Amino acid sequence: MITQRPMCDVAVIGAGPAGLTAASELAESGRDVVVLDEQGAPGGQIYKGVEKVVADRPQDIGLLGKEYVAGKALTRRFRQSGAQYHPGVSVWQITSDQEPELALGLLQNGSAQMLHPKHVILATGAMERPTPFKGWTLPGVMTVGAAQTLLKSSRLLPEDDVVLVGTGPLLYLYAAQLASFGIRPQAILDTRPSMSWRAARLGLSALTACPKTMLAGMKWLWNARVRVNMVRGVHSLKAQGEDHLSSVSYETRGRRHELSTSLLLTHDGVIPNTWLSMSAGIRHHFDSAQSCWVPDIHGAGSTSRDCISIIGDGARIGGAAVAALQGERVAYEVEAYLRTQHRAMVTTESRALRRQRQLRRFLDCAFPPTADFQLPADETIVCRCEEVSAGEIRQVAARGCMGPNQGKAFTRCGMGPCMGRKCALTVSQVMADARGVSVGEIGHYRIRSPIRPITVGQLADMALVSGED
Amino acid sequence: MTKKCFDVAVIGGGLLGSSLAYGFSQAGLSAALIDEGDNAIRTARGNFGLVWVQGKGEGMREYARWSRKSADGWSNFSDQLSEVTGQDLGYHQSGGFNISLDEAELEEYLRVLESLKADAGEEGYEYELVQGRTLAKYLPGIGEGVAGATYCPHDGHVNPLYLLRALQEGFSKLGGCYMPLSSIDQIQPLQSSGFELLVEGRQVASCERLVIAAGHGSVGLGQQVGISIPIYPEQGQIIVTERSTDQLAYPTNMIRQTDEGTFMLGASARDVGFNSETTTDTLQDIVRRCASAFPNLRNLRIQRNWAALRIMTPDGFPVYSQSEEFPGVFAFSCHSGVTLAAVHVEDVCRWVVDGRIPIDYRCFGPERFDVSTANAFD
Amino acid sequence: MFRLRTHSTDPVTFSFEGRRLTASRGDTIAAALLGSGVFIFRNSPVSSSPRAPFCMIGNCYECFVRVEAMGVVQACLTEITEGMKISKVSNLIDESETGIKESSKR
Structure with a gap:
């Protein structure tokens, strides 16, 4: 049982290039940093299992390509930085700004607990469109x-x-x-x-x-x-x-x-995984160049909530190099926040970052999302969990249903275990198309915690330690 | 350009507004249902789905009777709506249990039921206390520590989301005009008769009669037509679990199972203003209570939870009011849009058609909160 | 689907639906099953249609399996361990787990 209130300066969620770099920077400058990772080892999706491959299957490194090898140095630096690494932890909640203080709901080894960081860096990466x-x-x-x-x-x-x-x-x-x-x-x-x-x-x-x-x-x-x-x-x-x-x-x-x-x-292609950031009440908008929802970001990673930063592909698809660069930049912002309790913004961009942006503009233009997948035919299942078809979405839209949230209430689309991760974008696009408005205007499912599965028993047994203790 | 003038317009596409709109089109009136956008404060989504009689109406006998009347009419209403729309609402009048976790809760609840019984007099008030093994027979898996439960045969449950969808669809099918994305901010009485409804100065619709059923938005609209609506938001949080093949045959005050197999856990009341975020401590209260009632629910994963803002009045009973200044304008508010749907579709629609709330139902008017009136009786 | 795993330097033995299978230590349950030629992980609770891992990063929830003493887990995020008894999920929860069963409706 936890009797003391678990706290830290910075909690970093995700251990890909963005999270690892930010955590290393902040830990090296003496901050108490906790990294929470759903995976079993650092590297994120791009450098998945890199430590194990280096140790057990060195012959495979060359075969996986140069891009993959870059993960070696990143994880090594992280391991030596002094940041605490917690693998196998899912974050199912970030408390809303209506609650008295910032806290994360964690699930580890089947039990739930709360962590109270002063600042949170979301580096939750991308998921496939x-x-x-x-x-x-x-x-x-x-x-x-x-x-x-x-x-x-x-x-x-x-x-x-x-x-x-x-x-x-x-x-x-x-x-x-x-x-x-x-x-x-x-x-x-x-x-x-x-x-x-x-x-x-x-x-x-x-x-x-x-x-x-x-x-x-x-x-x-x-x-x-x-x-x-x-x-x-x-x-x-x-x-x-x-x-x-x-x-x-x-x-x-x-x-x-x-x-x-x-x-x-x-x-x-890939899109930002915004389930945590949306559930935290952070403002998002539809990015038409990348055809996906992204959080509103200022500076390196500042969001509409001062105590939460977002970097890496979770902020906007930029790739591993950008993620690592943003990890470095955000460390300055977070450092300033911890000192002053106000957000600071790093507005200057390095040449490396500007070059990467040129690359991204090309990729966004050369590999646009496939039209067939964006507006699937009526008989295609859109919501894999509740097995709702594109036709059913079009039907409720035709009857006046004005957006994905009412659509969800009427059809159960997005109500299953994946909580809309595999259908949200499609539903917004289909509804926007059916109603003749932009995707930004039609909106997105309202995402609420718990965004990862937690049982009734786990939530019931969780110790809530209030700030006054 | 003048738009068509509707016989009646309803502002508010929630359960109450949609019930009335459906009732009007069923009665053959030309009706408009004016709704907000996808992110409106939707009290309807915070509904637990109980069609519930037991325990309701202490301190206001008419409300107990009103709930009972609606519950008794629900079966017919549901059949009719299903026939019009071809949709199953998931309605079951199985009777329901009010679970009391400990002795003190049970004692207090029995006192309430006894007082309701006394109020009901000859009309009677059916309930039955069930405890121990007998209770476990009706509600298998019930926690051993549960003090007891009361059963009332008039209770039942329904899928509130399907109900809302069916009402709106039924309304449209019968010729009603559904107008979403219109947050009416101004009601303009016309010189001859009737009213114009405007959004930011732009006319959206005009009507002979008007019903304001806009939930929390009713307060501001009511003021424009001289109706004061004493309501405030009360947050209710609801948790839904994953689907389960097991069955809980009866709805209860804190847990019910939907036709899809998910369990809804709920009933929390917090006065938090217009905040619709869920909070950890409240959610934990809900799961702890529900896990005491059914310990085996602990293994089910939480699928989603949400907070919605219910309409609360100072005494918890509905407010049905009509404008004295502008005959033909009504404002209705209640938090039991599911239970009362049957009487809203039948009786309340008739009041509007007739142009006035019958004398027997004036007790539901906002005057009951009027301090000066209350003082006069002191 | 995938090439069957023929050998492993550090094998782990487990079972799926009573069948004895082996995987490499450190594999996720999903990798262990796919590498052993298991195609169907569960049936959907809506239509009973067969399902298998889709995204492998914890987002699609298609890879639910039941593990003895653990309950239903996401196979792509859970590491395989020696002696694990895994079975298909036909319904997300079985009766022995909730104990709430159909009682006589009136």
């Missing part, structure tokens, strides 16, 4: 990110009949990683539109700004195009099978094709 299409709930359909996680953490490799579908840098990177492990997917069903003039122009300046990354990316694409059967202009995807995926069918140039496969991996 939902890719609804007919049959996407079948076992055998999973995301490219999921398959990559299995590769990094458990060296699980797909069988040769694997089919990749969608677009986005991660998809081509994964295909390149598979190639280095000697696997050639059956096909890549590419949904990317042909490159626009604008994208080409942005590509040129991105190439000047970040030549190494751009060249690496071009190599992935080259691999995908030359070594794998890449089909362009794919749409109207369907996954088929009884209890398990057996085939995928799609259309291109007016004709329908079918491939037998037991594994279909989908990807359509």
